[in-house]
Amino acid sequence: MPLIARQLCSGALLILAATAATAARAPAVQPTLWADRPDVAAFETLENRRLDAARHAVGRLLAVRGPRTIANTLVPYDRAIQQLNSAYYFAQLMLQVHPDAAFRDHATAMTTKASGEATTLSLNHKVYAALARLDVSRADAATRYYVERTLLEFRLAGVNKDDATRAKLKTLQDQLTTEQSTFDRNISDDVRTVIVSDPAELDGLPPDYIDAHKPGADGRIRITTTYPDYGPVTSFAKSDRLRRELYDAFQSRAYPKNGDVLREMMQTRFEIAQLLGYDSWADYNAADKMIGNGRHIAAFIEQLGQTSRPLADRELAMLLAEKRKADPGATAVVSYEYRRLTELVRRSQFDFDSQSVRPYFPYERVKDGILRTAASLFHVSFRQEAGAPGWDPMVETWDVIENGRMIGRFYLDMHPRPGKYSHAEMAAVLDGIRGVQLPEAVLVCNFPAPTATDPGLMTFGDVTTFFHEFGHLVHHILGGRQRWAGIAGISMEADFAEAPSQMLERFIASPQVLASFARHYQTGEVIPADLVARMNRATAFGRASWVAFQTSYAAMSYDVYKAAPQSVDLEAMTLADTRRFSGLVTVPSDAQVFAAFGHLAGYSSMYYTYMWDLVIAADFFQQFDQADLLAGETPMRYRRVVLEPGGSMSANDLVKNFLGRPQSLQAFEEWMGEEFTRDGTSARPRSP
Numbered sequence: 001m002p003l004i005a006r007q008l009c010s011g012a013l014l015i016l017a018a019t020a021a022t023a024a025r026a027p028a029v030q031p032t033l034w035a036d037r038p039d040v041a042a043f044e045t046l047e048n049r050r051l052d053a054a055r056h057a058v059g060r061l062l063a064v065r066g067p068r069t070i071a072n073t074l075v076p077y078d079r080a081i082q083q084l085n086s087a088y089y090f091a092q093l094m095l096q097v098h099p100d101a102a103f104r105d106h107a108t109a110m111t112t113k114a115s116g117e118a119t120t121l122s123l124n125h126k127v128y129a130a131l132a133r134l135d136v137s138r139a140d141a142a143t144r145y146y147v148e149r150t151l152l153e154f155r156l157a158g159v160n161k162d163d164a165t166r167a168k169l170k171t172l173q174d175q176l177t178t179e180q181s182t183f184d185r186n187i188s189d190d191v192r193t194v195i196v197s198d199p200a201e202l203d204g205l206p207p208d209y210i211d212a213h214k215p216g217a218d219g220r221i222r223i224t225t226t227y228p229d230y231g232p233v234t235s236f237a238k239s240d241r242l243r244r245e246l247y248d249a250f251q252s253r254a255y256p257k258n259g260d261v262l263r264e265m266m267q268t269r270f271e272i273a274q275l276l277g278y279d280s281w282a283d284y285n286a287a288d289k290m291i292g293n294g295r296h297i298a299a300f301i302e303q304l305g306q307t308s309r310p311l312a313d314r315e316l317a318m319l320l321a322e323k324r325k326a327d328p329g330a331t332a333v334v335s336y337e338y339r340r341l342t343e344l345v346r347r348s349q350f351d352f353d354s355q356s357v358r359p360y361f362p363y364e365r366v367k368d369g370i371l372r373t374a375a376s377l378f379h380v381s382f383r384q385e386a387g388a389p390g391w392d393p394m395v396e397t398w399d400v401i402e403n404g405r406m407i408g409r410f411y412l413d414m415h416p417r418p419g420k421y422s423h424a425e426m427a428a429v430l431d432g433i434r435g436v437q438l439p440e441a442v443l444v445c446n447f448p449a450p451t452a453t454d455p456g457l458m459t460f461g462d463v464t465t466f467f468h469e470f471g472h473l474v475h476h477i478l479g480g481r482q483r484w485a486g487i488a489g490i491s492m493e494a495d496f497a498e499a500p501s502q503m504l505e506r507f508i509a510s511p512q513v514l515a516s517f518a519r520h521y522q523t524g525e526v527i528p529a530d531l532v533a534r535m536n537r538a539t540a541f542g543r544a545s546w547v548a549f550q551t552s553y554a555a556m557s558y559d560v561y562k563a564a565p566q567s568v569d570l571e572a573m574t575l576a577d578t579r580r581f582s583g584l585v586t587v588p589s590d591a592q593v594f595a596a597f598g599h600l601a602g603y604s605s606m607y608y609t610y611m612w613d614l615v616i617a618a619d620f621f622q623q624f625d626q627a628d629l630l631a632g633e634t635p636m637r638y639r640r641v642v643l644e645p646g647g648s649m650s651a652n653d654l655v656k657n658f659l660g661r662p663q664s665l666q667a668f669e670e671w672m673g674e675e676f677t678r679d680g681t682s683a684r685p686r687s688p
């Protein structure tokens with residue numbers, strides 16, 4: 001791991017920061033990001049000044065003669081981290097959101113420059129040696145933890161090794177980078193097509209899909225394996241032949257080509273792990289995570305499999321019953337039928353149409369509701385800085401206030417425009433350092449903008465995404481009052497980062513929270529509790545079998561990297577994990593899907609993290625008063641114990657400090673089965 005970086009959610013990279021314990025006082029009013037309306041030249045000047053300051057700080061650190069102290073070593077190190085992060089955050093944000101393409105190009109180049117500088121620092125063995133000589137035995141716990149973790153990251157990059165080993169590691173890392181991009185490119189390049197001769201095969205698909213797939217000059221329709229083509233067919237097409245062929249084509253992308261690439265990647269990673277003293281890549285890659293080592297990943301996968309099995313089987317029985325309506329002799333559900341049958345059961349037994357809730361979610365009302373909910377939950381208030389300039393006129397600037405004092409700032413860039421990043425993310429702007437700078441962050445989203453004739457109606461999925469990303473933002477800000485930049489905000493172990501936001505998704509689905517803001521945009525009627533209940537049950541259906549599927553992928557991700565590569569038969573392993581955890585009957589193409597499983601390149605053995613964080617999120621959520629989620633002391637205790645420490649201690653301790661024990665799967669199990677256990681209404685589905 002040459003660059004100490006972490007990926008947040010849908011793509012925001014947070015470079016691990018360090019610190020600045022200078023006695024500087026925070027400016028009375030910190031200027032907003034766009035206060036000076038920088039053009040390209042001003043942007044580059046500011047960025048280069050930050051990179052120079054970082055280099056200068058490293059120079060000061062290395063020039064020290066005599067004993068190493070926090071003041072002469074950790075202070076300049078963290079100062080460098082602060083400057084590098086600020087430079088990287090700003091460049092990365094501008095490349096994603098600046099309306100001018102030329103500005104974005106300059107920002108792209110600046111991102112490369114800043115991350116290059118960060119990589120150089122993360123591999124500097126003189127800096128490592130200086131930090132390693134630091135005596136922190138009398139420092140505060142956060143400082144001790146910071147130094148310990150920083151040294152671990154240096155060692156995981158091999159910085160403490162001799163010259164020959166470091167050179168070998170560099171070669172392997174470069175090789176790995178090439179292999180990763182080849183693996184990804186082989187997947188994206190391999191778009192396969194299924195030919196449809198009879199238009200009736202598109203029966204069941206939505207009209208706009210059929211309109212967009214008219215027969216060509218030869219009278220044939222072409223359906224590809226790209227997501228917009230693939231998803232609807234597997235969920236809605238009545239034709240068994242079409243679904244099966246498209247599924248096979250999709251599962252076989254990049255096969256067999258990526259088999260060789262993956263085997264090379266496994267070998268390279270194995271060699272890296274061995275050089276650094278680990279038995280496997282899975283062990284090496286887990287060393288700076290909550291989970292700690294490969295054995296714990298294996299145990300977690302087992303637990304997940306056991307916990308999801310009974311509920312997933314119950315769901316699969318419902319799918320089989322649905323299949324038998326058309327095929328009375330059917331005895332099992334086959335993998336390629338799964339999505340279609342799930343859709344049919346959702347419709348026939350849960351009586352919910354996702355379009356029916358959109359009139360309750362006009363953008364401005366949702367924004368107001370989310371801000372009010374977050375303010376009440378986290379005991380802060382938000383105040384818009386009217387008239388503050390932004391990089392685009394649609395950008396809003398907001399202050400976070402506590403007891404009349406500003407404790408952070410955020411920007412909302414919420415609607416699409418040409419050239420803008422097209423997903424949803426929280427991006428850091430400044431790390432929060434006590435007495436030095438206030439934390440700042442941006443939400444970059446693409447929700448429909450309200451117009452004179454359309455209030456920007458959102459889907460419930462959009463509403464959930466909004467609150468999820470806002471959760472990252474609040475975490476960054478409330479965790480941003482640290483002594484050091486390197487432990488500010490979301491800088492703890494990478495396998496914890498999603499848990500707080502996943503927990504907030506539960507809040508936004510609660511009838512109590514929804515009723516506080518969701519009103520029909522024409523009639524003003526509050527969203528009916530019955531509609532919310534039906535929505536939640538329909539959403540819950542399929543959860544356990546989805547978890548079972550995710551477990552099979554987590555198992556593959558671990559099995560690929562758990563031992564010496566020679567011992568792995570990729571096809572046999574893939575098929576065995578799919579059969580064991582998904583509970584479905586497989587088809588031959590299921591054995592090939594490792595070649596199209598892109599996360600084997602990036603996440604590698606860490607695919608378990610998504611489920612890991614869902615387990616923690618469910619356990620956290622259960623600690624709140626379910627009769628009134630915002631009531632009592634729990635919200636404030638959660639803020640103080642889980643969010644405010646930022647990365648100043650292990651996330652394992654954050655969890656234990658809040659729960660009084662490590663996380664367990666019990667709450668997660670209840671969440672998986674919500675469609676069966678939610679009481680009360682006549683719309684409750686009967687079990688098969």
Ligand SMILES: [Zn+2]
Nearest residue numbers: 009010498501
């Ligand atoms: Zn996220």
